Amino acid sequence: MSETDDLWQRLAGLTPARIGLGRAGAGLPTREVLKFGLAHAQARDAVHTPLEAAQVASEIEALGFATVTVASRVEDRATYLRRPDYGRRLSPESRKALAEAAGEPADLALVVADGLSARAVHEGAAAMLKAFKPHADKAGWRLAPVTIAAQARVALGDEAGEALKARAVAVLIGERPGLSSPDSLGLYVTFDPRPGRSDAERNCISNVRPAGLSHDLAAFKLNWLLSQAFSRGLTGVNLKDESDRLIESGEAAAAIESR
Amino acid sequence: MPYRHTVGPRTHVFADLASLMAKATPIRSGDCLAGIAADSAEENMAARWCLAEVPLKDILARPLIAYEDDDVTRLILDDHDETAFSEIAHLTVGDFREFLLTASSETLARIAPGVTPEIAAAVSKIMRNQDLILVARKCRVVTKFRNTIGLPGTLAVRLQPNHPTDNLAGVTASILDGLSYGCGDAVIGINPVSDSIQTMGGLLRLFDGIIARLEIPTQACVLTHVTTTLDAMNRGLPVDLVFQSIAGTQKANASFGVTLPILQEAHEAALALKRGSLGDNVMYFETGQGSALSADAHHGIDQQTLEARAYAVARRYRPLLVNTVVGFIGPEYLYNGKEIIRAGLEDHFCGKLMGVPLGVDVCYTNHAEADQDDMDTLLTLLGAAGCTYVMGIPGADDVMLNYQSTSFHDQLYIREVLGLKRAPEFEEWLARIGLTDAAGTLLPGGAAARLLTAAPDLAA
Numbered sequence: 029m030s031e032t033d034d035l036w037q038r039l040a041g042l043t044p045a046r047i048g049l050g051r052a053g054a055g056l057p058t059r060e061v062l063k064f065g066l067a068h069a070q071a072r073d074a075v076h077t078p079l080e081a082a083q084v085a086s087e088i089e090a091l092g093f094a095t096v097t098v099a100s101r102v103e104d105r106a107t108y109l110r111r112p113d114y115g116r117r118l119s120p121e122s123r124k125a126l127a128e129a130a131g132e133p134a135d136l137a138l139v140v141a142d143g144l145s146a147r148a149v150h151e152g153a154a155a156m157l158k159a160f161k162p163h164a165d166k167a168g169w170r171l172a173p174v175t176i177a178a179q180a181r182v183a184l185g186d187e188a189g190e191a192l193k194a195r196a197v198a199v200l201i202g203e204r205p206g207l208s209s210p211d212s213l214g215l216y217v218t219f220d221p222r223p224g225r226s227d228a229e230r231n232c233i234s235n236v237r238p239a240g241l242s243h244d245l246a247a248f249k250l251n252w253l254l255s256q257a258f259s260r261g262l263t264g265v266n267l268k269d270e271s272d273r274l275i276e277s278g279e280a281a282a283a284i285e286s287r
Numbered sequence: 288m289p290y291r292h293t294v295g296p297r298t299h300v301f302a303d304l305a306s307l308m309a310k311a312t313p314i315r316s317g318d319c320l321a322g323i324a325a326d327s328a329e330e331n332m333a334a335r336w337c338l339a340e341v342p343l344k345d346i347l348a349r350p351l352i353a354y355e356d357d358d359v360t361r362l363i364l365d366d367h368d369e370t371a372f373s374e375i376a377h378l379t380v381g382d383f384r385e386f387l388l389t390a391s392s393e394t395l396a397r398i399a400p401g402v403t404p405e406i407a408a409a410v411s412k413i414m415r416n417q418d419l420i421l422v423a424r425k426c427r428v429v430t431k432f433r434n435t436i437g438l439p440g441t442l443a444v445r446l447q448p449n450h451p452t453d454n455l456a457g458v459t460a461s462i463l464d465g466l467s468y469g470c471g472d473a474v475i476g477i478n479p480v481s482d483s484i485q486t487m488g489g490l491l492r493l494f495d496g497i498i499a500r501l502e503i504p505t506q507a508c509v510l511t512h513v514t515t516t517l518d519a520m521n522r523g524l525p526v527d528l529v530f531q532s533i534a535g536t537q538k539a540n541a542s543f544g545v546t547l548p549i550l551q552e553a554h555e556a557a558l559a560l561k562r563g564s565l566g567d568n569v570m571y572f573e574t575g576q577g578s579a580l581s582a583d584a585h586h587g588i589d590q591q592t593l594e595a596r597a598y599a600v601a602r603r604y605r606p607l608l609v610n611t612v613v614g615f616i617g618p619e620y621l622y623n624g625k626e627i628i629r630a631g632l633e634d635h636f637c638g639k640l641m642g643v644p645l646g647v648d649v650c651y652t653n654h655a656e657a658d659q660d661d662m663d664t665l666l667t668l669l670g671a672a673g674c675t676y677v678m679g680i681p682g683a684d685d686v687m688l689n690y691q692s693t694s695f696h697d698q699l700y701i702r703e704v705l706g707l708k709r710a711p712e713f714e715e716w717l718a719r720i721g722l723t724d725a726a727g728t729l730l731p732g733g734a735a736a737r738l739l740t741a742a743p744d745l746a747a
Contacts, residue, residue, distance in 0.1 A: 032732060032736075035736075035739070036464075038745075039460035039463065039464065039745065040460070042454070042456045042457040042459075042460040042745075043450055043454070043457035043458070043460050043461055043681075043686070044450075044451060044457075044686045045448070045449070045450065045457070045460075045461050045464075045680075045681040045682070045684070045686050046681045046682025046683075046684050046686075046694075047460055047461055047464035047681045047682075048464060049681075049682055049696075051468075051696060051699070053699075053703075054696060054699035054700040054702070054703045055696060055699075055700065056682075056694075056696050060682065064659070064682065064683070064684070065659075067684075068653065068658060068659070068691070071653035072653060074653075075653060075654045109618045109619065109622070109654055109655075110316045110319070110320065110618060110619055110622060111320065111619070112320075112619050113320070144654050204617075204652060204653065204654055204689065205653045205654075205689075206653070206686070206689035206690075207653070207684045207686075207689070207691060208684070208686070209689070
């Protein structure tokens with residue numbers, strides 16, 4: 029290896045950006061063209077893979093949760109991508125199904141939504157709920173059935189949370205895939221959910237995936253946000269996520285260890 | 288006043304100018320989402336026939352948003368140059384298209400201050416892609432800070448060294464990589480993750496140090512909110528360019544937390560620093576079709592016309608650089624490669640016709656029906672159209688913003704195919720430090736060690 033190659037390898041270790049790729053004339057080396065193409069193919073597949081709702085529901089039920097499966101007003105993926113407004117609303121049948129599933133008022137409704145990456149849900153939703161369950165049990169929150177939602181956007185959780193008479197909703201949703209992150213979940217918390225809530229009224233935990241934020245840390249943050257939301261009666265821009273301070277001070281590690 | 292156009296047995300009626308322009312717009316998902324697009328292919332063409340017959344004077348006389356309701360409308364009308372307009376005042380939109388196809392570069396420069404965004408948008412709607420390319424190529428907009436951008440036969444590149452945690456060593460590694468491909472004459476400009484003044488200070492000092500140590504004839508920019516940049520200037524941090532995202536209505540700008548007086552204040556503050564060695568174009572703006580709709584601030588106006596209105600805002604502050612981030616916003620606004628390509632050419636044309644130094648972030652997200660082949664096509668078309676600058680991102684993969692744009696390699700491609708040069712001062716610098724030959728072609732090997740003198744910490 030030449031000194032120059034060695035240098036670029038060292039620099040490449042400082043950033044996930046695609047540096048030091050080399051070139052063939054003005055073009056990329058073949059290996060890099062193919063690597064990029066594969067990453068894009070995986071991201072595209074993540075966007076277009078249909079949600080396997082029954083499989084996801086059975087994995088979540090195995091953790092001890094009740095579930096109910098719903099869909100948005102979107103018929104197909106092409107419409108989903110063009111009409112975010114349809115993806116934010118429950119289909120009339122789903123609205124009815126949730127109303128029937130709703131029991132007494134609940135503290136928290138959990139919604140698992142495909143969003144822009146069903147792959148993120150297939151690979152991470154059950155694991156995320158498994159990590160979160162001990163926090164919910166310890167807090168003693170009354171949980172509505174976990175809603176599994178197909179062709180859904182974040183704001184669909186507002187209508188679901190309202191139908192389930194929940195004080196807060198947490199939506200676990202597949203995020204828009206990056207070129208090297210086709211499997212990323214986002215968690216959105218909204219206090220007093222109802223249609224018409226704006227994004228400024230939510231808190232978000234993003235990049236939940238094996239190579240990003242771990243399920244355990246995400247569960248810790250989710251628990252922190254929900255506790256704050258219940259005690260202060262709000263979510264959104266006026267609730268700053270300060271859980272990082274606890275994580276840095278080691279309290280999070282202790283909490284995760286002790287559960 | 289309604290507009291009418293008859294096609295055989297059918298008469299198409301358009302309620303007002305805003306509706307006529309929306310229905311005349313080549314179909315795209317954002318206008319469909321807003322519920323203002325043409326309902327049929329025939330209605331789309333009927334609207335274009337009808338629009339072609341509208342006098343430019345009428346467009347000027349009928350603001351799409353009332354003067355008293357919107358400060359962007361006030362800016363457009365207050366800044367309008369009647370003398371420049373007098374040369375085209377007798378034309379219809381259809382005549383204007385033919386005027387543009389035959390006009391010289393000198394004529395186009397002369398009329399630019401008389402072209403309102405609505406006039407530019409209207410004529411673009413009846414132009415084919417080849418018209419947009421041909422006319423834009425004749426419009427020359429030259430700006431200067433530490434180098435000269437926009438000269439005929441040149442294409443500049445913004446070196447975009449984004450990093451998911453703003454890590455200074457990681458950012459530096461991307462900068463060195465980009466410089467080694469001859470990128471960075473437009474600006475070394477980063478989108479930081481954090482909007483904090485501490486992060487901004489660290490990045491500004493890093494860029495200032497690299498530019499000073501290597502004596503690079505270029506400028507730097509940290510793309511944060513204008514108020515953060517004002518704070519940075521007040522603290523004496525080394526700010527070359529002031530950045531801000533802008534849009535075409537007062538309400539959309541308000542959703543970005545920006546007003547015209549704030550832009551004015553920042554412009555004056557940056558001018559007072561006198562950091563440009565060759566010129567005093569100190570502003571950098573970004574725009575993109577769909578931003579007003581996404582902020583629920585579109586007033587029933589199509590997204591392409593609103594985009595052109597953002598260029599009127601930019602024009603007032605004599606920017607060094609303006610770019611449309613054309614495919615970033617997502618498929619609900621521009622669905623696929625075809626819509627992104629069309630929008631990129633329209634935006635570039637409208638900006639240039641209005642005298643704005645327009646560059647294009649040739650880009651897409653993974654949920655759009657587009658891929659790198661579409662970006663190759665748009666880049667090639669923009670190179671032919673004389674685009675001011677494009678982005679240079681390592682491997683075309685922005686690991687902070689999670690989208691794909693153009694790479695360091697892509698600019699090498701377009702230079703080789705179309706013979707496009709860099710800003711002349713930057714091109715000379717590359718030859719002087721031994722990165723390129725006299726013709727601007729990269730020389731093999733050896734660049735890294737020379738560049739590393741800019742970052743001695745990384746050399747070890």
